[in-house]
Structures are given as structure tokens and as C-alpha cells.
Amino acid sequence: MGVEGIGARVTRKEDKRFLTGKGRYTDDMTVPGMKYAYFVRSPHAHAKIVNIDLSAAKSMPGVIDVLDGKELQADGIGNLICGWMIHSKDGSPMKMGAWRPLAVDTVRYVGDAIAIVVADTSGEARDAAEAVVIDYEVLPAVADVTAAMRAGAPQLHPEAPGNLIFDWQIGDPDAADRAIASAAHVTEIDIVNNRLSPNPMEPRATLGIYDSAEDHYTCYTTSQNPHVARLVMSAFYNVAPENKLRVIAPDVGGGFGSKIYIYPEEIVCLWASKKTNVPVKWTSDRTEAFLTDAHGRDHISKVRMAFDADHRITALKVDTIANLGAYMSLFSSAVPTYLYATLLSGQYAIPTIHANVRTVYTNTVPVDAYRGAGRPEATYLLERTIETAARELGLSPAELRRKNFIRSFPYQTPVIMNYDAGNYEASLDAAMQAADWNGFAARRSGSEARGKKRGIGMSCYIEACGIAPSAAVGSLGAGVGLWESAEVRVNAVGTIEVLTGSHSHGQGHETTFAQLVAGRLGVPIESINIVHGDTDKVQMGMGTYGSRSGAVGMSAIVKALDKVEAKAKKIAAHLMEASEEDIVIENGELKVAGTDKAVPWFQVALASYTAHNLPSGMEPGLKETAFYDPSNFTFPAGCYIAEVEVDPETGETDIIQFVAADDFGNIINPLIVEGQVHGGLAQGIGQALLEAVHYDENGQLLTASFMDYAMPRADDLPSFKLSHQNTPCPSNPLGIKGCGEAGAIGSPPALINAITDAIGTNRLTMPATSMKVWQAIHAAH
């Protein structure tokens, strides 16, 4: 029958087109009359624009037009916005400085867009961009948060004195102080979470098409959430009303968060298409991507964790400063607050938690969500701290964690989250067994005999996925709801189209979503198409980020399928003169339970469209829509163990083994889940060992290409040992939690704990490059 339902290791339906070069990405789109855009960008991190002279550029060969921010502003195009309101602890709203799609009087980071050139070829556009003459008055710049907060630091926005965007807190500061004062032991540690560049394989691109006959715009773009892009461009940037703007996100080659946001380029290309009356395409090059894609992480924190005499955690107090870059990106304010501090309880019963978070402007590209978004920062902080505490207390890191695990559910943390289900010990035990934790001592002596330093480290992470429910996030400041939509369209011959508001850019939705339908109806997976990414085809949806497409997106499909099945059963009952309650759907047939009476699925579909013989009063057709708003977040959790061998002569770290024991609840497709974990681990290991964005003191980006920004490669990684534990999620119909970010969240602290265990000193920051490890070894001896 070829049914490949939930739980089957189905190879990805979409891979044939990706692996044979037949994917259709934004840059592959060509339309008649299309021209090419190049953006003139600021070479300075901070400067006043004294004058812009476009005249020479406009007369260059092939140039259609050169447009700047004054014209954009005159046409009423709005500023970019941050869509999540955060209030400081004094009650004042966050201080959002103006971000113009094309800078008019001030530039605030290297790469800030100033003008757009539209020309016959991309080469001519670039040639003309070099002929744009801009007089700058260079201002002092500041790239690092500590410096940006000092008195006398360069000021980025008049709206934000002292460069402070907000000073926010969660939890009870006095209770935390009291618990710390009366603790038997307090562990203190400074934590730095290094700044990362997302680097999806496909750089950003956009194609803006204005149709003057219809006064209508089409925007092809590399987006994770085309409907949100349309909403924001309509409601805030005044590009066009929603009914006059179609946004299409075709095949998208990875996002990792960086393609959630609306950037200046989409807006400007759409506007430029109208101004020039030609379709305008822009594709970022790699250095432009390093300069202008939203970066991730970049926190510094001071942490205190208090213990009683029995080694139970009594309080956690955290003071964090987060760098948001030069402007507030779309969800930048949510990342270091509600996606971060709400996870600071980890897997542990901590009666009192207080976190203070200050966010700061610097002359760097905006910082926003990147795979994990806030949760990797929380996990790294917590898991480094508890590991340090275990060392200080002379306890085994596993036992200290075990002692403090939350064991009964639901569990209300002091920082908003209500954990619905989990079994943390199961993952810990599975990971320790897979890693042969008990055999480590012998392996360490083996390494010592070869002159190597061996270490082992763990991390017990929890994260919150399927971000929602809408009412809850609304009350916390979100500008949008976080539900998801689905439409199930059964064709007259029984084949099925599922229109989803989720967007696939590497997650494999075309396979997993089809598995859900195939399993429910017992029809072949080939008969199901998943349609996404086009606002003209698909009903309003919220897109893909925060590991939400399974838990929220598929739940919407479940709801739509429920409705389709209910109607199909009515039709089948009518056709077989049976009672609706007796109809079951199995193996592509609707059967009368306990008899051999059956009608095939396609026949029911056909009957619904011929409408010759339907129950009286029934509407023809078989197509249903559902919107699903979850009742809670989901809480994937797990235990990761890294074992490393450090070469003391060079400081080089070799990952001997990496174990990941994850509880994602029910799993739709183990093959895809493993792929998601592998990818996440690669990024987490990249953060721990290799990756870091560096700006110099003048705000120039030093890591603007892969020559200097170290991405993990296959030979930097070991073979991963994966296992899954399963406590089904009670908050959605499929019992699934989400798996897209766990690898990136859980792995960095496991590695740093392992390396610091190996070298016998705790002073080490990410990325733990061979030089830093070598220096740490030498500083310690």
C-alpha cells in the first residue's frame, strides 16, 4: 500500500529536487524585464551623512536609476520595527531608535544601506554604486556592550540615552538576595555567550515586481514566514495594502532564524520596482551576509547560584547584558527576555530566580534570534554554573543534577514557564550509559599515558518550543499571535493538498506533514502535496521558527483533518447506508466497522464533488481549514555528554565522542529528527569551538568571510550517538515537542564542561580555540 505514516523513516520527498539541482530559490526566479539591484552601504560604523551625490552614478552604463533614503521617506515608506514590546522595570517602554530602510542622515553600522542602484546587470549596478559619492562626518563608534554603557560612550540613538534600550527584570530580587545571603554555598561565575553569524547556505535574496496595471506588488523573498513579512510590510512600512502585495518564499536554503525578519532590502526592492517600473532583483553575496544578516547571541552575564547544606539549589541570580546591535530587529527584544530568562530554571527545582537583563545599542549589525534564540544562552549559563558548583562542592556533576531535578509535573517555575511533562533522569541515565560514563577513569589514564588530557562533560538542557499560546505571548508584549493554520483540500480523485502556514527551509515538512496525512487516511504518501510559502495560495499563517512547525503547524493539520474525516465519514455512511458512528478509516478505505462493507477513499472524494448523492443538505466538496492555537509551550529536554582529548602541546581539542539523549515526545520521522539533531549539534559545537564574530574597536567587522569566520566542517565533528526518550507532550494532539534547536542549545556547555574538565581549569570562554585552550593550560600551571 506504500503507507508511510507517523514514526516511519521516510526519506525526504523534497531531496530529489535539492540533490539534483532542481530546487527553485529566489535567485533562480527570472521574470521578463528584470533588472539587478546593488546596495550602497556604509563603510563606517558610525557617521553622519553630510551629502549624497547620485549624479555620476545615474549616468553610468546600464543604470536605470539610483535612489536614496530621502526619496523613500518622501514616498511614505515607514521605518523598520521591533514587534515585541518590553517594558523596563521602572515601567517605561523600550527605547526604539529609528531604523530607516535607507539611512538618511546617520549610519550606525558597517553595511547600513544608504542607496539602491538598479541596472541592467549586477556588474553594472555595482560599478555605478562605486560612483555614488557620499560625504561622511565620521563619528566615534562603539562595538562592545561594556564600552557602550560607559559614561561618555558614543551615543547611537537620541531616543536611548546611555545606549540603554531597556532594563528589565523577572523574579523577586530581594528573595534571591536573602536566599544567597543564607546559603551554605554560593557559586559565582562570569559567563560570555559569543556572538555568531548564522550563515545559511543560501544568502538572502529578493525580487520585487510592481504591476502598474493592477497597482499590485509581488515579492519573492528568502523568508521563513511570508505572511508575517506581508503583514509587516503592509501594516508598518506602507509598501502596499495586503490585498495588493503577494509574498512568495519559494525554496529557501536554510534560515536558522536569520530569515524571520524583514530587512531593508525587500522593502526597498519593492519600492524601487514601482519607482523604476521594472522588476528588481537583489542577491546578497557572502560578505554582505556577514555584514547585514542579523547575528545571534552576544550576552555577558554574572551568575550566582546558592545551595543549602544538602546541595539543593535555593536561588539563582543572573545579571545579563545583551548586545542588540545598531537597531532593534523584528524580535530582538524577546530573545534576551522571554525566550531566555524564562528558561533559567532549567531542569531543576529552584525556588527563587531573579534575572536582570539590560539591552544595549552598539555600532554592529542588529542581533536577533538564531537557532535556539535565548535558550542556548540560558542553557549555557545554567549548565556551566551547575558544573562549576559540582566541582567546588566536590560532587559528581551527575549526582548534583540528579538531586535537583524536577520530578513531578506539571511544574510551575518561578519564571513563568509551566513544564507539562518530562523525565529528566531517563535522558541522563541513557546518556551516561551510552557514553560509558563509568569507564571514563580508565580511558583518562590511557590518554595520560599518551601525553593527552582527557575530559568529560555533560549538559542537561530544557527548552521551550512551539512558542505560544497567542493570548499568553500577547500579554508579554508580542505584536502577533502565534497560532498556525492549515487547509486540507481533497481533490476529486482523492489526492490531497495540504496548505500550511508553516514554511519549510530545510526541515522536511513536505515529508513529515505528508506522513501525518498518509497515516491518518491510509493513502500513499505520493498522493499528498504540501503547499507552503505563497500568500496567494495559502491562508494566513505564522511561519517557521522556534521549533514550532511540528507542535503547532501539524496540530493545525490534525484539526483540519478531523473536519475532513468527519465529513468523509458522513458521505461514506450515506453511500453504504450505515451509521456515521460505525465508519472507520483504514488503508485508504472508509469501512463499516466489523463488516466487509467499504468504499475507497477516492470514491468518497469523487462523491463529494459530483454531489449526485450526498446526504441531504450537505455542501459539496471536501476541503477544510483550521487554525490551531496551542494551550502551552512544549518542553523538549535531554542530556548531552561530550568526551574530549586535548593535546597540551597545541591546545587542540579532539571530540572523542558526543552523546545526545533527547526527549522530543512522539517522533514523526526519526530520520529527519536525527538530521535536525546532527545539524543542531554541528552549530552548537561550532559555537563552542570555532565560531565568533569579531568587530574591531572602530566597529569594522573582522570576520567578514569564511577565511576568518570558522564554520564547523565534517571533520571537526565526531559521529554522534543519539537516543530518544519519550514523554509525550500533553499539550498538543500529536504529543510532539520539537527538535529543531535542541542540538544547538544543549551542546556548547557539554563541550566546555568537558574541556575544562580535561585541562583542570574553569577559566575558558567560547569559542574554545586551540590558542585559548593552550593559554588556559599555561595560565593554570
Place this chain on the structure above:
Amino acid sequence: MYATSYHRASSVEEAVQLRSAHEEGKYLSGGMTLISTMKQRLAAPSDLVDLRHIPALRGISIEGRRVKIGAATPHADVAASRELRALCPAICDLASHIGDPHVRQMGTIGGSIANNDPAADYPAGLLGLGATIVTDRRSISADDFFVGLFETALEEEEMVTAVTFEAPEKAGYAKFNNPASRFAMTGVFVAKTVSGVRVAVTGAGSDGVFRHPGFEQALTSSWSADALANVSVDPSSLLSDLHANAEYRANLVKVMAKRAVAAAG
């Protein structure tokens, strides 16, 4: 990339002639450095004279213990040559660790040494072997050829046609990769040649590839990794960058030198 004119030369003479005819022209070999520099608009030669289709520039020939490698020979061919491996495996190993398979198929020994990137591998190999660089007009010893950062003894329009060297008694190369680019953050080539022990260091010197007399003396008195134990490396003339400061590089120079000796056997 700015507009440029492409010329395919079929002989050394034609190439030199074409190059002389265009003041702002450049030789193009594998293009692994030049083309990407042009794409970034950091180089804008008016004309490119492609050397890859000149048969005389391509291939490895061996006479007795004398090795000659044509300037347009790609790294992959050096890495894969059995005849060369039988005489001097160290240079084959060095070539096999340059970049990735694509780079090794395209990039050439002539292009690499003409470019003289301070983190490139061949400069260490050729300086360590005491090789001779043959050009369209003269022969230059490796000691004279590598002048500084991206700087060589080549004159404008002068073309490398081949490198030659006498197979060493022993040689070894140890490279510590830059984690991002995988060029040498430090690479050390050691050789016991007919004219004595030579140790050449790449990736580390603030003035490009250099020989290390202290190591050479120590290895002359005793060819063993242990002989290097008490020889110090002065960090003051070494590079400091994002990935490695001078102190760390000094350490790597010593560790890689020991490993190169161990590899040489």
C-alpha cells in the same frame, strides 16, 4: 569583477609576449587566488594571460634525484605522483593538505609561490628543500625568491616556469591549520638536503616564510625531535592575528618542527 580581456597562451614565449603587451595585465594560473580577488574587486587586471594550456609548464619530471615541477602543475598532481613520492614524500604530503579537492585540482605550484601568501604551504616546502625557481629569464634560489608578505624576487612580467630541487635524504612537513581558512597557521618543513639541514617556517612570520637557524643547527648535530627541546623561538618577529598571537605561534613553530622531524623519520 571589473571587465577584463582573456588570452590563452600556448607557449611560454607567447605568454610573456602577451603579458608585456598589456601593462595592467596579469598571468592567470589556477585562478584560486586571482579570480576571487578580482570578484571582490580587489584586483582589476586589464588582461589575463592564461598559463594552464601551455604543455611545457605542466607536469613533473625526474632525472636521477633531480626533480622538476612545471609551474602550472596543479597541487593534486603533485600529491598523487608516485615517482615523486618515491623520492620525496614530504612534498606530496604537503600538496595533499592544501585547501580542498577543488582547490587542489585548480591551484598550481607556480601560482602559489608567485603569490607568496605568508600562510601558504609551498613556500615552506621550497625554502626547506633549497629549491631553485626557474623563470622565463633566469634561475632564482628559494632563499632569494621569497622576499616578504606577498612579495617575491619576480620582476613585473617575469614568469615562473618551473621549480627544481635535489631530492633530500629525509624531509617532513607538519602543518597546523588555521581553523577558518585552513591555510597554515604554522607550517614547518624540515629537510636533510645535500647541502645540509634546512628548516623553513610558514604561516607564522610577520615577514612571510623564514628559515630557523637555531633549529637547523640543533638538527645538524642530532637529527631528532628531542634535539629541538631546548631551542627557543623568538615571538617578536611572528604574526599576531584573530586566531593566534605571536606567543602561541612561537609554541606552534616548535611543536610543528618536532612533528615534522618525526614525520621525516
